[in-house]
Amino acid sequence: xxxxxxxxxxxxKYHENCPGCKVDQMKELQRGLPLRQLVSIWIxxxxxxxxxxxxxxFLYFMIRDFHISKREEDIGYYAGYVGSAFMxxxxxxxxxxxxxxxxxxxxPVIIMGTITVVVFNTLFGLSVNFYMAVTTRFLLGSLNGLLxxxxxxxxxxxxEEHQALGLSTVSTSWGIGLxxxxxxxxxxxxxxxxxxxxxxxxxxxxxxxxxxxxxAISLFALGVxxxxxxxxxxxxxxxxxxxxxxxxxDALEAAPHESSSKExxxxxxxxxxxxxxxxxxxxxxxxSIIVYCVFSLxxxxxxxxxxxxxxxxxxxxxxxxxTKDVGExxxxxxxxxxxxxxxxxxxxxxxxxxxMVSRIASVLTIPLxxxxxxxxxxxxxxxxxxxxxxxxxKNVLSVSIITGLFILQNRAVDQHQRGAANGIxxxxxxxxxxxxxxxxxxxxxxxxKRQDAAFLPGTQMVFFILNIVEAVGVLMTFKPFLAQHRQ
Numbered sequence: 001x002x003x004x005x006x007x008x009x010x011x012x013k014y015h016e017n018c019p020g021c022k023v024d025q026m027k028e029l030q031r032g033l034p035l036r037q038l039v040s041i042w043i044x045x046x047x048x049x050x051x052x053x054x055x056x057x058f059l060y061f062m063i064r065d066f067h068i069s070k071r072e073e074d075i076g077y078y079a080g081y082v083g084s085a086f087m088x089x090x091x092x093x094x095x096x097x098x099x100x101x102x103x104x105x106x107x108p109v110i111i112m113g114t115i116t117v118v119v120f121n122t123l124f125g126l127s128v129n130f131y132m133a134v135t136t137r138f139l140l141g142s143l144n145g146l147l148x149x150x151x152x153x154x155x156x157x158x159x160e161e162h163q164a165l166g167l168s169t170v171s172t173s174w175g176i177g178l179x180x181x182x183x184x185x186x187x188x189x190x191x192x193x194x195x196x197x198x199x200x201x202x203x204x205x206x207x208x209x210x211x212x213x214x215x216a217i218s219l220f221a222l223g224v225x226x227x228x229x230x231x232x233x234x235x236x237x238x239x240x241x242x243x244x245x246x247x248x249x250d251a252l253e254a255a256p257h258e259s260s261s262k263e264x265x266x267x268x269x270x271x272x273x274x275x276x277x278x279x280x281x282x283x284x285x286x287x288s289i290i291v292y293c294v295f296s297l298x299x300x301x302x303x304x305x306x307x308x309x310x311x312x313x314x315x316x317x318x319x320x321x322x323t324k325d326v327g328e329x330x331x332x333x334x335x336x337x338x339x340x341x342x343x344x345x346x347x348x349x350x351x352x353x354x355x356m357v358s359r360i361a362s363v364l365t366i367p368l369x370x371x372x373x374x375x376x377x378x379x380x381x382x383x384x385x386x387x388x389x390x391x392x393x394k395n396v397l398s399v400s401i402i403t404g405l406f407i408l409q410n411r412a413v414d415q416h417q418r419g420a421a422n423g424i425x426x427x428x429x430x431x432x433x434x435x436x437x438x439x440x441x442x443x444x445x446x447x448x449k450r451q452d453a454a455f456l457p458g459t460q461m462v463f464f465i466l467n468i469v470e471a472v473g474v475l476m477t478f479k480p481f482l483a484q485h486r487q
Contacts, residue, residue, distance in 0.1 A: 015236075018236055018237050019105070019232065019233035019234065019235065019236075019237060021236060022232065023156065023157060023232055023233070023234045026232070027157075027158070027159050030159060033162070034157075034158060034159075034162060037157050037158065037166075038165070038166070038169050040227070040231060041150060041153070041154050041157075041166065041169050041170060041173070042169055042172075042173045043173075043224050043227065044110060044114065044146065044150055044224060044228060044231075045147070045150055045169075045170050045173035045174050045177065046173045046176065046177045046180075046224075047114050047117055047177075047220060047221045047224040048113055048114070048117065048144060048146055048147055048150075048174075048177070049173065049174045049175075049176075049177025049178055049181065050117075050177045050180065050181040050184070050217045050220070050221075051086075051117055051121040051124075051140060051181065051214070051217050051221075052086060052177070052178060052181060053177075053178045053179075053181045053182050053185075053303050054181035054182060054184055054185040054213055054214070054217060055082070055083070055124070055185055055210075056083070056182050056185065056303060056304060056306075056307035056308075057182050057185040057186035057189065057307050057311070057323040057326040057327060057330075058185050058186070058189035058190065058209075058210050058213070058323050059079045059082060059083065059307070059308075060075055060076075060079060060307070060308055060311050060312070061189070061190065061209075061210075061311075061323070062082075062127075062133070062210050063075050063078045063079050063082070063130070065209070066078075066129055066130045066133075068129075068130045074445060075445070076308055076441040076442065076444040076445035076448070077441055077442055077445050078130060078441075079304070079308065079437070079441045080304065080437045080438035080439070080440060080441025080442055081134060081437075081438060081441075082130070082133050082134055082137060082437075083300075083304050083436075083437025083438070083440075083441065084434040084435070084436070084437045084438040085133075085134045085135075085137035085138040085141065085434075086137045086138065086140055086141035086434075087141060087300070087430045087431070087433040087434030087436070087437070088138060088141065088430070088431075088434040089137070089138040089139060089140065089141025089142035089143075089430075090141035090142065090144065090145070090426060090427075090430040091141075091426075091427050091428075091430035091431040091434060092142055093142045093143070093145055094145055094148060094423045094424075094425075094426035094427040094430055095420065095423040095424055095426075095427050096145070096423070097109050097145025097146075097148060097149065097423055097426075098145070098148045098149065098419040098420045098421070098422055098423020098424070098426070099419070099420055099423065100145075100419075101145075101148070101149035101152065101235075101419035101423075102235070102417070102419035102420050104235075105233045105234075105235045105237075106149040106150070106152060106153045106156075106233065106234055106235055106419070107228070107231055107232075107233045109145055109146055109149045110146045110149060110150060110153070110228055110231065111225065111228050111229070112143065112144075112145070112146070113143075113144040113145060113146030113147075114146070114221050114224050114225040114228055115225055116139075116140060116143040116144040117140070117144060117217070117218065117221035118218050118221045118222050118225060119218075120136050120137075120139050120140035120143070121136075121140060121214050121217055121218045121221065122214055122215060122218040123136045124136040124137055124140065124214055125208060125210055125211035125212070125213070125214025125215060125218075126208055126211055126214075127210075141430070145423070145426070147174075147422075147426055148419065148422030148423045148425065148426040149419055149422065150170060151167065151170055151406060151409075151410060151422045152234075152410070152419050152421075152422055153234055154166035154167050154169065154170050154410075155167065155410045156234035156235075157232070157234055165346060167403065167406045167407050167410060168345060168346060168349070168403050168406075168407075170406060171399055171402050171403035171406050172337070172338065172345075172399060172403070174399075174402070175337055175395060175398065175399035175402065176334045176337055176338055178303065179330045179331075179333050179334035179337060179395055180330070180331065180334045181217070182303075182307060182326065182327065182330045183327040183328075183330040183331035183334060184213045184216060184217065184327070185210075185213045185323065185327065186322075186323040186324055186325070186326040186327020186328070186330065187213075187323075187324055187327040187328075187331075188212040188213035188216060189209060189210050189212070189213055189323050190209040190210070190323065191205045191206075191209070191212050192205060192206035192209060193209070194324060199212075279413070279417060279420060279421055279424060280424075282412060282413065282421075284408070284411075284412040285409060285412035285413055285421055285424075287476075288405050288408040288409045288412065289409060289424060289425045289428050289429075290428070290476065291358075291405060291473060291476045291477060292402070292405040292409070292425060292428070292429055293428045293429050293431070293432040294432070294469065294472055294473040294476060295362070295398075295401050295402065295405070295470075295473045296402075296429040296432050296433050296436070297432035297433065297435060297436050297439075297469060298436075298466060298469045298470050298473065299398050299402075299433075299436070300432075300433040300436025300437055300440070301436040301437070301439055301440035301443075301466060301469070302369075302394070302398075302440070302466060303436075303437075304436060304437040304440040304441060304444075305440045305443070305444050305462055305466070306391075307326055308440075308441065308444050309372075309376075309444065309459060309462070310325070310326045310329070311323065311326060312444075312448070314376075315451075316448040316451065316458070317373065317376055317447075317448070317451065317458035317459040318376065318459075319376060319383070319387075329387060329388055329391050330391070332388050332391070332392065333388070333391045333392050333394075333395045334395075336392040336395075336396065337392070337395050337396055337399060340396050345357075345400060345403065348400075349403070349404065349407070354403070354404030354405070354407040354408055355404065355408070355477060357400055357401075357403075357404045358400065358401045358404035358405060358477055359474065359477040359478070361396075361397040361398075361400040361401045361404075362397070362401055362470060362473050362474045362477060363474055364393075364397055365394065365397045365398070365470050366467050366470055366471060366474075368390060368393055368394055368397070369394070369463045369466055369467050369470065370463055370464065370467055371390065372390065372459070372463050373458070373459045373460040373462075373463055375387055375390060376459065401473075409421065409422065409425055410422070443461075443462055443465060444459075444462055447459055447461045447462045
């Protein structure tokens with residue numbers, strides 16, 4: 001009998017002039033795959049991700065041109081500070097942006113984030129010294145708080161059966177942005193040297209050799225900024241406990257007294273306890289955030305180290321690649337990642353679940369990374385083939401881990417807490433990612449000075465330490481640490 005009266009009991013009430021209710025009504029009528037919403041989320045996240053790592057292929061040369069490093073081996077230290085500035089800025093404001101998104105809406109935060117990319121990414125490309133570069137990167141991070149709200153948005157804009165696909169779109173676009181960004185940086189940096197027939201040394205791009213990739217990303221961000229004004233807002237701007245007394249009375253009249261009143265009481269108590277629950281005491285949320293932070297530290301350190309390793313001289317265990325060579329490797333990885341996430345990942349996640357996918361991917365990463373120092377012994381076509389295969393596999397595994405953790409985080413909270421929850425995740429992740437480039441740069445510089453060490457010489461030590469961080473993340477994916485998430 002209780003089931004017979006469940007529908008009127010859970011009957012939705014739509015509020016006039018509430019943007020969230022309008023979106024809910026739209027979802028009720030929606031049939032088929034919501035391609036328009038997927039594309040919208042894709043380009044917004046791509047806009048935010050591109051500037052984060054676009055500097056890594058040319059950062060080594062940019063620091064060298066600033067003449068702040070006295071020795072070539074010290075370039076990695078200063079490169080780490082520039083790479084960390086963005087994440088430190090984002091860590092300082094992520095919770096604030098999450099709170100703003102929960103109070104005023106997802107859309108204003110998203111628009112502010114894309115405008116920030118336009119302004120401060122452009123200024124970074126025009127940096128004339130080390131301190132200007134650090135400052136512009138810090139401001140780019142602190143004023144761009146859209147990643148947390150866009151994850152909440154991806155859950156709220158889709159029907160329940162498409163929410164995993166929405167979060168997969170966020171992580172896929174994010175991962176591809178972190179690959180295409182360096183590819184753009186590699187192809188477009190120092191254009192007067194690479195394309196002298198198009199760019200003269202006396203032109204703007206000759207005087208600012210790292211401006212062109214930043215300008216290209218900023219122009220894309222400008223287009224995205226204009227497009228975001230047409231995004232629908234998903235935040236409900238009314239009291240969630242605003243269910244009318246008539247609805248409650250009708251439900252009570254219709255249902256048998258004992259069973260229905262018990263259901264109503266449990267439902268109301270559950271809603272109240274959820275609304276009052278501290279996010280910091282929500283262990284399913286916090287455990288997934290902690291694991292997310294560990295893997296974020298690893299990924300950012302890897303991104304910094306990979307580019308430094310690829311462009312550093314052979315005598316230091318590097319590949320002596322140009323920025324263009326690095327760009328080609330990362331472009332191939334980005335395309336392969338796109339194909340994997342859109343065709344394979346949703347099926348694998350549905351079969352194994354997000355936790356198991358993250359666990360398997362993190363275990364496979366360990367032997368792959370340790371092979372990198374031996375890849376440097378190769379040359380010619382063999383080097384190119386093996387390096388591209390390794391880079392593709394590494395990035396596919398990394399994005400699979402992050403996607404699974406995104407899903408866990410957003411299943412652990414309700415809508416009214418989702419912006420703040422993602423803000424907490426962004427703060428923790430940003431702090432760890434800030435440590436990634438600084439630690440990775442320092443580790444790389446230290447390893448270059450110990451080429452003749454008896455134990456794990458040169459880059460072998462670098463990838464060994466990266467694997468220690470990865471192993472910590474693997475252990476955290478097992479129960480009881482990562483347990484009892486909503487399904």
